[in-house]
Amino acid sequence: MERLDQLFVLLKKIILQFAESFLPAPLLPFLSILVSITAIAIFAPLTMMYLTWLERKVIGRMQNRFGPNRVGIYGLLQPIADGIKMLTKEDVIPLGADRVTHFLAPVAVVVPSLLLFSVLPFGRNMTAVNLDIGLLFFIAVSSIGTLAIFMGGWASRNKFSLLGAMRAFAQMISYEVPLVLSVVTVVMIVGSLSTEKIVEAQSGWGGLRWFVFTPWGFVGFMLFFICSVSEVNRTPFDIPEGESEIVAGFHTEYSGMKFALFYMAEFLGAFAYSAMAATLFLGGWQGPLLPSWLWFGLKTFCLVFTMIWLRGTFPRFRVDQLMSYAWKFLFPMGLSNILAAGIWYHTPFPLSFIFATWILLLSFIGLSRLNPTGTRLERRTYRFAE
Amino acid sequence: MSYGLGILKGMSVTLKQFVESYTKKGSIVTVQYPEERREDVERFRNFPILVYDEKPEAPRCVACDICAKECPPKCITIVRDRDEQGRGLQKPKVFDIDLSVCMSCGICEEVCPFDAIFMDHQFELSAYDRMESLNYHQEKLLKPNSYLHQIRPTDATQIDAKLKAKEEAKKKTQPGTTA
Ligand code: SF4
Ligand code: SF4
Numbered sequence: 001m002e003r004l005d006q007l008f009v010l011l012k013k014i015i016l017q018f019a020e021s022f023l024p025a026p027l028l029p030f031l032s033i034l035v036s037i038t039a040i041a042i043f044a045p046l047t048m049m050y051l052t053w054l055e056r057k058v059i060g061r062m063q064n065r066f067g068p069n070r071v072g073i074y075g076l077l078q079p080i081a082d083g084i085k086m087l088t089k090e091d092v093i094p095l096g097a098d099r100v101t102h103f104l105a106p107v108a109v110v111v112p113s114l115l116l117f118s119v120l121p122f123g124r125n126m127t128a129v130n131l132d133i134g135l136l137f138f139i140a141v142s143s144i145g146t147l148a149i150f151m152g153g154w155a156s157r158n159k160f161s162l163l164g165a166m167r168a169f170a171q172m173i174s175y176e177v178p179l180v181l182s183v184v185t186v187v188m189i190v191g192s193l194s195t196e197k198i199v200e201a202q203s204g205w206g207g208l209r210w211f212v213f214t215p216w217g218f219v220g221f222m223l224f225f226i227c228s229v230s231e232v233n234r235t236p237f238d239i240p241e242g243e244s245e246i247v248a249g250f251h252t253e254y255s256g257m258k259f260a261l262f263y264m265a266e267f268l269g270a271f272a273y274s275a276m277a278a279t280l281f282l283g284g285w286q287g288p289l290l291p292s293w294l295w296f297g298l299k300t301f302c303l304v305f306t307m308i309w310l311r312g313t314f315p316r317f318r319v320d321q322l323m324s325y326a327w328k329f330l331f332p333m334g335l336s337n338i339l340a341a342g343i344w345y346h347t348p349f350p351l352s353f354i355f356a357t358w359i360l361l362l363s364f365i366g367l368s369r370l371n372p373t374g375t376r377l378e379r380r381t382y383r384f385a386e
Numbered sequence: 387m388s389y390g391l392g393i394l395k396g397m398s399v400t401l402k403q404f405v406e407s408y409t410k411k412g413s414i415v416t417v418q419y420p421e422e423r424r425e426d427v428e429r430f431r432n433f434p435i436l437v438y439d440e441k442p443e444a445p446r447c448v449a450c451d452i453c454a455k456e457c458p459p460k461c462i463t464i465v466r467d468r469d470e471q472g473r474g475l476q477k478p479k480v481f482d483i484d485l486s487v488c489m490s491c492g493i494c495e496e497v498c499p500f501d502a503i504f505m506d507h508q509f510e511l512s513a514y515d516r517m518e519s520l521n522y523h524q525e526k527l528l529k530p531n532s533y534l535h536q537i538r539p540t541d542a543t544q545i546d547a548k549l550k551a552k553e554e555a556k557k558k559t560q561p562g563t564t565a
Pocket of ligand 1: 446
């Protein structure tokens with residue numbers, strides 16, 4: 001059991017021990033880093049490839065279709081076929097484009113989403129880089145992607161691209177606020193920004209003492225998850241690339257592998273955010289019986305599946321709905337969640353539960369009432385026309 | 387103010403479809419084409435054929451040129467056959483239909499006064515070159531009456547009865563010529 005749990009850690013140890021026999025000692029730390037990087041560099045594109053497959057399969061099933069089933073059994077080789085297609089496609093750069101920025105944008109969008117993987121605790125002792133400020137690093141690096149999206153939209157010299165990029169900016173900045181607010185509660189309770197420490201803080205109760213089972217944790221999880229769906233531009237928050245309105249948004253002018261890189265960033269982001277949500281609120285790799293990395297993978301998979309499920313279910317938000325949802329509902333909810341977490345921290349157990357639940361329940365009902373749903377149509381009067 | 391319950395309701399619908407697609411037979415509507423096929427429908431129509439009764443040298447078509455004139459995209463080319471003296475015969479020498487132009491409207495079948503041209507069920511007509519192999523000549527278009535009975539039994543029986551009645555009527559009005 002212990003062996004299985006530490007399978008990948010042992011594997012790395014074996015590689016390092018083997019290298020010790022012929023490498024000089026000062027080079028060993030670099031090799032250790034290299035091994036971790038290689039593992040991530042293999043794991044990340046593979047994840048992305050099979051997430052596209054999973055997404056097409058699941059959405060197909062939800063729409064009473066088969067999804068890909070031609071290339072390989074169950075269409076399992078479809079991502080490879082797509083990759084070959086993407087690589088052999090012509091790479092078009094628009095005439096008026098800013099060539100350098102246009103070229104750099106897809107790179108700049110993928111690199112941060114790969115960097116996100118470095119602080120994820122994939123299992124016990126399986127964080128590639130155990131930073132003290134892992135969570136801060138995650139949030140900071142994940143917002144670089146927004147900049148790259150704007151680079152792409154701006155450099156394309158296309159009105160649809162620019163509109164998409166503007167929308168992406170507005171959306172991501174709005175949703176970053178409730179996202180960070182929901183994370184703050186975890187930091188308040190744990191007292192550390194390190195992802196390892198956060199997971200360790202959720203140990204106990206046979207591996208089921210996850211933050212999501214507390215009132216503030218539940219609300220925080222919901223907020224974090226909703227915001228992360230928005231941060232990676234997935235339906236129903238995909239107005240930056242709303243096909244029915246602005247062609248393909250910021251990546252209208254991209255083709256071939258560059259287009260695939262934007263896609264890769266989206267899927268890697270979806271995976272990384274799901275993994276982070278699992279780390280922060282679902283106990284990371286904590287769990288009974290199964291090995292730690294399997295627990296982590298399972299939780300992340302469930303969240304990714306939910307993202308795909310959301311995409312298969314909902315239409316796109318309107319821009320004004322999107323903004324008012326972020327600022328009028330998620331933001332105040334995040335603030336009251338911080339209050340609830342503070343009270344939870346300072347009062348003894350049964351009282352803290354009651355207080356926190358009441359605060360959150362009241363603010364949820366109150367905010368739902370203050371935010372009227374449905375459209376109220378009014379007769380429009382023109383003052384100057386007519 | 388549904389407090390987010392509408393979201394859950396919507397998601398339960400898609401989840402139900404997702405699960406049913408694995409458990410319930412027939413919930414996936416896709417027909418896996420080359421392996422599976424839809425059942426042939428009698429009224430299906432795609433591209434015309436010419437029908438002959440006994441032998442392909444004597445088709446029902448009399449080269450009246452009506453279908454060529456009525457065909458909206460003008461994809462039928464007909465040249466009347468002539469004997470040695472140059473007198474017109476009642477059969478076509480050239481009868482070409484250009485598949486790449488035909489729009490499968492079936493007007494040729496409707497206007498033909500001699501019930502010689504019919505819409506076929508064949509739809510796998512792709513070819514590697516777009517000029518010659520898509521221009522269907524008379525030899526390729528000609529099909530026996532039995533084939534028509536096979537693909538469109540109802541229509542073929544009706545038409546046979548009609549043709550027979552015509553023949554009888556002809557016999558009655560001109561007893562001298564047919565005797
Ligand atoms: S197919 Fe019918 S309409 Fe066309 S030329 Fe022949 S007899 Fe006339
Ligand atoms: S089906 Fe329509 S388009 Fe095709 S040959 Fe007949 S009349 Fe012309």
